[in-house]
Amino acid sequence: MPRTVLEPRFQVEYLSILDSEGHLDAALEPKLSPDELRALYRAMILGRRLDERMVRLQRQGRLGTFAPIKGQEASQLGSVSTLRPTDWMVPSFRETAAMVWRGWPIEKLLLFFAGYVEGGQPGEGQRDLPIAVPVATQLPHAVGLAYAAQYRGEDAVVMAYFGDGATSEGDCHEALNFAGVWHVPVVFVCQNNQWAISVPLKKQTHSKTIAQKALAYGMPGIQVDGNDVLAVYAAAREAVDRARAGEGPTLIECVTYRLGVHTTADDPTKYRAEEEVKMWEQKDPLTRFTAYMRQKSLLEDGLEQQVDEEIALAVERFEATPPPDPLTMFDHLYAELPPHLVAQREELARRLREGGAPEPDAPAPTPRATPMRGQRLTRR
Amino acid sequence: MAVMTYREALNQALREEMRRDPRVFVIGEEVGLYDGAYKVTQGLLKEFGAKRVVDTPICESGFTGVGIGAAMLGLRPVVEMMTFNFSLMAMDQIVNTAAKLHYMSGGQFSVPLVIRGPGGPAAQLAAQHSQSMETYYYHVPGLKVVRPTTPMDAKGLLKSAIRDDNPVIFIESETLYHLKGEVPDDPDFLIPLGQAIVRREGTDVTVVAYMGMMYRALEAAEELAKEGISVELVDPRTLRPMDTETIIGSVRKTHRVVVVEAGAGFAGMGSEIAAFITEQAFDDLDAPVERVTGANAPMPYARNLEKLKTPTTEKILAAVRRVCNANGS
Ligand SMILES: Cc1ncc(C[n+]2csc(CCOP(=O)(O)OP(=O)(O)O)c2C)c(N)n1
Ligand SMILES: [Mg+2]
Numbered sequence: 001m002p003r004t005v006l007e008p009r010f011q012v013e014y015l016s017i018l019d020s021e022g023h024l025d026a027a028l029e030p031k032l033s034p035d036e037l038r039a040l041y042r043a044m045i046l047g048r049r050l051d052e053r054m055v056r057l058q059r060q061g062r063l064g065t066f067a068p069i070k071g072q073e074a075s076q077l078g079s080v081s082t083l084r085p086t087d088w089m090v091p092s093f094r095e096t097a098a099m100v101w102r103g104w105p106i107e108k109l110l111l112f113f114a115g116y117v118e119g120g121q122p123g124e125g126q127r128d129l130p131i132a133v134p135v136a137t138q139l140p141h142a143v144g145l146a147y148a149a150q151y152r153g154e155d156a157v158v159m160a161y162f163g164d165g166a167t168s169e170g171d172c173h174e175a176l177n178f179a180g181v182w183h184v185p186v187v188f189v190c191q192n193n194q195w196a197i198s199v200p201l202k203k204q205t206h207s208k209t210i211a212q213k214a215l216a217y218g219m220p221g222i223q224v225d226g227n228d229v230l231a232v233y234a235a236a237r238e239a240v241d242r243a244r245a246g247e248g249p250t251l252i253e254c255v256t257y258r259l260g261v262h263t264t265a266d267d268p269t270k271y272r273a274e275e276e277v278k279m280w281e282q283k284d285p286l287t288r289f290t291a292y293m294r295q296k297s298l299l300e301d302g303l304e305q306q307v308d309e310e311i312a313l314a315v316e317r318f319e320a321t322p323p324p325d326p327l328t329m330f331d332h333l334y335a336e337l338p339p340h341l342v343a344q345r346e347e348l349a350r351r352l353r354e355g356g357a358p359e360p361d362a363p364a365p366t367p368r369a370t371p372m373r374g375q376r377l378t379r380r
Numbered sequence: 381m382a383v384m385t386y387r388e389a390l391n392q393a394l395r396e397e398m399r400r401d402p403r404v405f406v407i408g409e410e411v412g413l414y415d416g417a418y419k420v421t422q423g424l425l426k427e428f429g430a431k432r433v434v435d436t437p438i439c440e441s442g443f444t445g446v447g448i449g450a451a452m453l454g455l456r457p458v459v460e461m462m463t464f465n466f467s468l469m470a471m472d473q474i475v476n477t478a479a480k481l482h483y484m485s486g487g488q489f490s491v492p493l494v495i496r497g498p499g500g501p502a503a504q505l506a507a508q509h510s511q512s513m514e515t516y517y518y519h520v521p522g523l524k525v526v527r528p529t530t531p532m533d534a535k536g537l538l539k540s541a542i543r544d545d546n547p548v549i550f551i552e553s554e555t556l557y558h559l560k561g562e563v564p565d566d567p568d569f570l571i572p573l574g575q576a577i578v579r580r581e582g583t584d585v586t587v588v589a590y591m592g593m594m595y596r597a598l599e600a601a602e603e604l605a606k607e608g609i610s611v612e613l614v615d616p617r618t619l620r621p622m623d624t625e626t627i628i629g630s631v632r633k634t635h636r637v638v639v640v641e642a643g644a645g646f647a648g649m650g651s652e653i654a655a656f657i658t659e660q661a662f663d664d665l666d667a668p669v670e671r672v673t674g675a676n677a678p679m680p681y682a683r684n685l686e687k688l689k690t691p692t693t694e695k696i697l698a699a700v701r702r703v704c705n706a707n708g709s
Binding site: 117118120121122129130132134137139140141142143144145146147148149151152170171174175177178181331332333334335338339340 | 489
């Protein structure tokens with residue numbers, strides 16, 4: 001018996017609409033109104049300026065460690081802008097631009113990266129999950145949200161973000177497999193920014209694309225130019241519409257590049273060549289979108305100053321926030337405070353009343369004398 | 381009151397809670413068509429349908445994560461682990477998300493999730509299938525951990541766990557599933573989480589034990605009664621939050637304590653109970669707290685070795701006699 005080729009034969013598409021030279025494939029151009037384009041452009045500029053400002057704040061010691069997004073604005077905004085407020089957005093830890101689009105006030109994000117619990121809370125009724133730091137663990141949550149939405153008879157779509165490195169994690173496989181089997185409305189957006197800290201994509205997977213992994217899960221997968229906001233938008237629009245129509249999940253691979261550091265605790269010059277970064281700077285998502293907007297006469301004067309002022313005001317509000325109350329340490333650990341935490345909370349309150357908590361580097365206090373067996377206060 | 385098995389009591393708890401609250405659903409491997417690997421979910425698929433009794437691919441981390449996601453959107457999932465040994469695959473989802481989300485979101489998202497299934501030593505299930513998994517979970521702030529010893533507790537505690545707004549680790553036991561006991565029929569019968577119970581009153585020594593160890597301690601107590609030693613038996617039932625008050629109250633009465641645990645000992649439940657008794661009731665003690673624990677080794681497969689690994693009634697007898705200074709009596 002000869003070997004045969006199984007049907008269907010799979011194929012993976014690559015989508016690019018506005019390339020780095022500014023060439024537009026007008027036949028594929030998504031139908032966005034001038035207002036929609038202006039909003040998208042503004043969000044891209046804001047994403048970039050905020051990112052640069054946050055890096056400076058971190059360098060000045062005014063903000064903690066965070067993961068910058070420079071270079072990934074189109075991947076995030078092209079996709080997130082296809083969601084309705086009633087849909088769900090499930091971020092990883094590098095989705096600042098997408099989160100701002102979803103209505104997270106800038107100062108809240110700053111508070112988050114400065115250690116305030118309120119920074120991690122979505123607004124009332126906002127259908128976003130908080131940032132997830134353990135890589136890929138948010139992906140099963142996205143499937144759970146989609147299942148629950150169906151269970152409750154809602155038509156919400158869930159969009160989940162993750163990186164190229166995350167595709168090696170078991171949770172990524174488990175979530176994609178689940179979504180395929182259950183046919184739930186999840187759009188998986190992988191931002192393939194070529195690096196997972198110092199590990200390049202070719203050491204992460206031997207697959208030619210990440211998009212092709214979708215085929216194994218029985219769902220469509222598409223690779224898009226992740227620096228082309230129009231291509232990302234078009235692919236995401238299609239996937240979201242399909243998901244809402246009950247046609248199941250999609251995996252979108254956005255081919256992009258992390259132009260900056262992995263996190264502010266990282267020095268990428270240690271592991272990647274300057275030429276590579278230069279090469280990707282030529283493909284900057286902002287450059288081509290600016291040219292496109294200019295061509296359409298949609299550029300607004302003074303946009304950058306406007307955006308900078310918005311950021312400056314947010315930084316002011318962030319820095320005017322008083323430090324968190326130490327007694328909130330035990331809040332919300334359980335729905336109700338159990339007795340052992342009541343006791344610990346009282347102990348902390350007493351320490352604070354008696355002259356504040358010890359400095360972190362103060363010498364340990366000498367332990368209380370312990371009664372020895374012979375000195376017991378016993379009954380006998 | 382009806383007499384039923386521990387397994388039937390759990391099944392009844394699930395059924396009653398699913399009837400009461402449409403947000404409750406069961407998810408896990410083999411829970412539907414197969415009625416559960418240990419038949420705890422028997423008949424639920426038939427009554428509630430595939431939307432509420434959900435068979436999953438084999439992926440503990442995945443379906444625990446799915447449960448967390450669904451809980452965040454207001455459902456009340458009951459996740460079944462085929463055995464708790466496999467929950468290690470889902471450790472990150474349980475420890476880093478389920479336990480922390482309510483805290484990290486300042487109370488905005490709650491995870492009213494129950495993760496249940498059998499755990500602890502059973503009959504010749506060997507190193508990877510016989511572990512006392514509660515040890516791994518009660519250390520984690522944000523989780524509640526329950527180990528029900530009797531059919532009545534199994535029902536009353538599982539119903540409370542399902543109604544609780546926190547993630548609850550609910551570990552049953554293969555060796556108790558067939559055990560029969562009285563169970564109230566009242567669909568509103570609940571046993572609050574965090575309440576210990578005195579299973580047998582006594583005056584000379586407190587023995588703290590749960591699950592299979594409670595039954596061995598009971599045997600020991602009857603034997604000791606013949607020697608004139610009156611044993612008070614305390615079952616914590618919920619390991620976290622722990623009802624330290626009931627245990628301390630008993631210690632203040634008897635002044636002597638033996639803690640029994642099936643697990644591997646080191647940094648186990650016995651250590652924790654011994655520590656808080658020492659902190660809170662040192663002056664009430666007439667003897668050092670004794671622990672009777674399993675050997676600090678993996679569970680052997682061979683039957684004769686397995687018997688030696690877990691605490692026996694003889695070991696409990698010896699420990700009680702030691703703390704009561706009754707050696708050789
Ligand atoms: C489970 C887990 N393992 C390791 C880490 C440490 N870590 C943080 S980010 C990262 C790389 C992630 O790479 P990728 O998924 O490509 O996302 P990117 O950082 O490029 O956005 C690693 C290994 C983690 N946070 N969680
Ligand atoms: Mg990456």
